[in-house]
Amino acid sequence: MQQEAATAAEALEVWIDQDLCTGDGICVQYAPEVFELDIDGLAYVKNDRDELLQDKGAATPVPLPLLTDVVDSAKECPGECIHVRRVSDSAEVYGPDAG
Numbered sequence: 631m632q633q634e635a636a637t638a639a640e641a642l643e644v645w646i647d648q649d650l651c652t653g654d655g656i657c658v659q660y661a662p663e664v665f666e667l668d669i670d671g672l673a674y675v676k677n678d679r680d681e682l683l684q685d686k687g688a689a690t691p692v693p694l695p696l697l698t699d700v701v702d703s704a705k706e707c708p709g710e711c712i713h714v715r716r717v718s719d720s721a722e723v724y725g726p727d728a729g
């Protein structure tokens with residue numbers, strides 16, 4: 631039980647597979663602090679200085695107060711291309727590859 635509680639509190643990060651992004655902007659509506667559409671029409675994650683991270687597979691920490699919004703984004707994403715994973719072992723916890 632103790633281990634499960636620790637898991638729930640573990641740090642998470644999020645990344646977007648732009649190859650599958652449809653550019654609809656749903657993620658930006660849910661969590662504009664984390665996601666932004668670039669001029670190429672695709673969504674990217676941002677770091678805590680509001681800078682777009684455009685390297686392929688770039689991940690950014692999920693602030694705990696925004697976790698619900700980020701998870702909802704991953705659930706609603708039509709491209710199924712928002713991936714939320716644990717920082718410690720990179721295991722996907724929300725998104726198309728979550729177990």
Ligand code: SF4
Binds near residue numbers: 652655708711
């Ligand atoms: S919700 Fe998904 S498909 Fe839509 S813009 Fe965001 S990452 Fe792209």
